Amino acid sequence: MSIFVxxxxxxxxxxxxxxxxxxxxxxxxxxxxxxxxxxxxxxxGQAVDGVPVYDTVDEAVEAExxxxxxxxxxxxxxxxxxxxxxxxxLDLAVAITEGIPTQDMAKVKKRLGETDTRLLGxxxxxxxxxxxxxxxxxxxxxxxxxxxxxxxxxxxxTYQVVDNLTERGLGQSTAIGIGGDPIIGTSFxxxxxxxxxxxxxxxxxxxxxxxxxxxxxxxRFIGEQMDTPxxxxxxxxxxxxxxxxxxxxxxxxxxxxxxxxxxxxxLNDAGVPVGDTPEEVADHVEDFL
Amino acid sequence: MKLHEHQAKTVFADAGIPVPDSxxxxxxxxxxxxxxxxxxxxxxxxxxxxxxxGKAGGIKIATDREEAEEYAEEILGxxxxxxxxxxxxxxxxxxxxxxLYVGVTMxxxxxxxxxxxxxxGGVNIEEVAEENPDAIAREHVDxxxxxxxxxxxxxxxxxxxxxxxxxxxxxxxxxxxxLYEENDASEIEVNPVMITGDRDVVAADAVMxxxxxxxxxQPELAEMAEESYENDLERKAGEYGFxxxxxxxxxxxxxxxxxxxxxxxxxxxxxxxxxxNFLDIGGGAKAERVTxxxxxxxxxxxxxxxxxxxxxxxxxxxxxxxxxxxxxxGFDEIPKKMVVRLAGTNAEEGMEILNTDLVxxxxxxxxxxxxxxxxxEEMTQ
Numbered sequence: 001m002s003i004f005v006x007x008x009x010x011x012x013x014x015x016x017x018x019x020x021x022x023x024x025x026x027x028x029x030x031x032x033x034x035x036x037x038x039x040x041x042x043x044x045g046q047a048v049d050g051v052p053v054y055d056t057v058d059e060a061v062e063a064e065x066x067x068x069x070x071x072x073x074x075x076x077x078x079x080x081x082x083x084x085x086x087x088x089x090l091d092l093a094v095a096i097t098e099g100i101p102t103q104d105m106a107k108v109k110k111r112l113g114e115t116d117t118r119l120l121g122x123x124x125x126x127x128x129x130x131x132x133x134x135x136x137x138x139x140x141x142x143x144x145x146x147x148x149x150x151x152x153x154x155x156x157x158t159y160q161v162v163d164n165l166t167e168r169g170l171g172q173s174t175a176i177g178i179g180g181d182p183i184i185g186t187s188f189x190x191x192x193x194x195x196x197x198x199x200x201x202x203x204x205x206x207x208x209x210x211x212x213x214x215x216x217x218x219x220r221f222i223g224e225q226m227d228t229p230x231x232x233x234x235x236x237x238x239x240x241x242x243x244x245x246x247x248x249x250x251x252x253x254x255x256x257x258x259x260x261x262x263x264x265x266x267l268n269d270a271g272v273p274v275g276d277t278p279e280e281v282a283d284h285v286e287d288f289l
Numbered sequence: 290m291k292l293h294e295h296q297a298k299t300v301f302a303d304a305g306i307p308v309p310d311s312x313x314x315x316x317x318x319x320x321x322x323x324x325x326x327x328x329x330x331x332x333x334x335x336x337x338x339x340x341x342x343g344k345a346g347g348i349k350i351a352t353d354r355e356e357a358e359e360y361a362e363e364i365l366g367x368x369x370x371x372x373x374x375x376x377x378x379x380x381x382x383x384x385x386x387x388x389l390y391v392g393v394t395m396x397x398x399x400x401x402x403x404x405x406x407x408x409x410g411g412v413n414i415e416e417v418a419e420e421n422p423d424a425i426a427r428e429h430v431d432x433x434x435x436x437x438x439x440x441x442x443x444x445x446x447x448x449x450x451x452x453x454x455x456x457x458x459x460x461x462x463x464x465x466x467x468l469y470e471e472n473d474a475s476e477i478e479v480n481p482v483m484i485t486g487d488r489d490v491v492a493a494d495a496v497m498x499x500x501x502x503x504x505x506x507q508p509e510l511a512e513m514a515e516e517s518y519e520n521d522l523e524r525k526a527g528e529y530g531f532x533x534x535x536x537x538x539x540x541x542x543x544x545x546x547x548x549x550x551x552x553x554x555x556x557x558x559x560x561x562x563x564x565x566n567f568l569d570i571g572g573g574a575k576a577e578r579v580t581x582x583x584x585x586x587x588x589x590x591x592x593x594x595x596x597x598x599x600x601x602x603x604x605x606x607x608x609x610x611x612x613x614x615x616x617x618x619g620f621d622e623i624p625k626k627m628v629v630r631l632a633g634t635n636a637e638e639g640m641e642i643l644n645t646d647l648v649x650x651x652x653x654x655x656x657x658x659x660x661x662x663x664x665x666e667e668m669t670q
Binding site: 023024027075076099100101102103105106107109110111125137138139141142152153154155156157158159160163180182183207209210211212213214233235236237238239240243244245246247248249250253260276277278279 | 395397398400401402415431432433470473475500501502503505506532534536544545546547548549550551552554555556557558559564567569600601602603632633634653654655
């Protein structure tokens with residue numbers, strides 16, 4: 001079992017003819033993902049690595065019965081691409097693109113509330129259910145099957161933690177990057193609720209970072225509604241206020257909201273142990289299982 | 290990206306928001322010419338990206354030419370919370386009887402812009418928000434529709450703004466929202482809006498921050514951004530296209546991915562060191578990119594030792610190692626000790642390729658950081 005994606009997921013890649021889209025579509029196929037179509041305006045009728053390309057997502061869904069999309073479209077056109085997948089009623093849209101203007105995402109978020117599609121990202125590495133499907137840019141080789149769920153705002157930090165887990169033989173049920181932008185589709189709480197409902201996820205790792213209050217809200221959710229044990233990590237303890245630390249969403253406001261300490265305290269209050277290093281996070285997970 | 294006060298006021302004035310008469314000056318003579326034109330009292334205001342400029346001595350009101358000269362000399366070139374003042378805005382003093390706060394920002398949690406108005410203007414609004422949140426009236430705007438004019442009126446009345454100026458204030462707020470939208474601002478605020486004895490309404494300060502991710506479609510603002518870098522290293526990072534933040538420590542940090550680089554900074558601190566910078570080299574690590582990253586940390590006088598931490602996902606460790614070797618071979622002498630840790634795809638091959646005459650190598654993040662912290666300590670002894 002897993003959450004959100006498995007070996008039945010049928011994927012359309014938006015932007016499959018671009019450099020990133022082509023490369024990662026190939027990597028996804030190599031991992032065993034059902035990449036059934038590509039969608040690129042003006043490129044309908046072509047094929048990329050044997051995958052048929054359509055002009056619109058709608059045509060791709062109609063012809064190939066796709067139920068999920070991965071979006072590799074440059075920032076200026078990415079919001080439009082997300083709207084296209086939302087308006088096609090896909091089950092899942094995964095937006096990899098980094099650098100989408102925040103005001104575009106505010107409009108996307110508004111529409112998202114009116115549809116049944118789940119959006120992951122933007123500015124995320126995607127999602128992987130080891131041995132079944134990978135939608136995004138995560139390096140498949142570091143993951144292994146298992147019962148640890150992982151949800152994170154960051155890509156490479158996820159890889160670091162997964163590496164620490166895999167080294168100890170702690171495999172993963174599903175790993176999800178929710179994205180480093182201030183406005184994102186799927187929140188920590190959405191992912192945590194899905195892991196809680198998944199009978200094959202026995203422990204969860206949550207990697208947060210400075211900025212916003214999602215981790216604080218997630219901590220309350222864990223305390224009140226989760227039986228599955230959760231271990232935490234928060235990046236950005238040394239970040240100065242008012243500075244954007246790489247991710248558009250990773251910023252401590254001038255008034256001091258969104259600090260690492262506030263998130264660590266909230267998690268600790270909910271009974272969630274927070275590692276000082278990624279290695280310590282793996283220690284906590286080992287203790288749970 | 291933050292605009293300077295004078296840049297933001299130009300944008301405001303062009304949109305019809307009343308602002309005081311002002312001139313920008315970079316020398317004392319220019320400042321005196323400006324006050325001669327504007328008259329007294331005149332405010333002399335440091336143009337740096339620092340909150341609480343007034344309290345820190347960066348804003349002074351001159352009532353005659355002698356004072357103007359004294360204050361201009363004092364403020365130009367002064368160090369304001371770590372930033373050198375290169376420019377002052379010389380501005381006509383406003384004879385006010387009341388001060389308000391008005392602003393527009395993104396409510397991240399809601400994913401919607403929010404209008405804010407308070408009659409407690411002229412003070413730190415974040416303190417007001419903390420101590421007396423009810424003193425700030427708020428109204429969310431549907432980002433798909435944009436602002437309805439009634440929303441500006443509603444929030445202004447709700448805040449308790451005097452009835453005789455309420456519509457003027459609402460008009461400013463409505464214009465601020467339009468500017469927020471048109472310019473892809475992340476935050477825009479006027480604190481204070483001054484109400485004069487004649488019941489005129491004037492924007493006496495201006496804060497306007499622009500979403501860096503939208504600069505590609507805001508060419509004029511992107512140009513202003515060029516002028517508003519806070520130091521040479523940030524300017525250089527901007528030219529190289531790195532995500533970079535300078536801190537005050539002495540351990541230089543290069544890594545890939547925002548979360549992992551932040552974590553590396555935190556672990557430096559955890560092991561008793563002090564991070565000098567955040568530098569995300571991004572995906573891929575070709576020699577040219579590595580050379581640019583090294584230039585950033587090597588040209589920072591604060592840096593005593595460097596840790597280079599890459600987790601190769603799609604990026605391959607052997608390619609990164611080649612990039613590091615090539616970049617370092619370009620130096621006659623390696624200016625600062627560097628510890629490299631490669632993990633992930635082809636990391637072992639990468640570790641073997643690395644030229645250990647030029648760099649130290651560690652297998653885990655924890656070990657690499659501890660070694661770099663020790664190297665930095667040795668340099669300061």
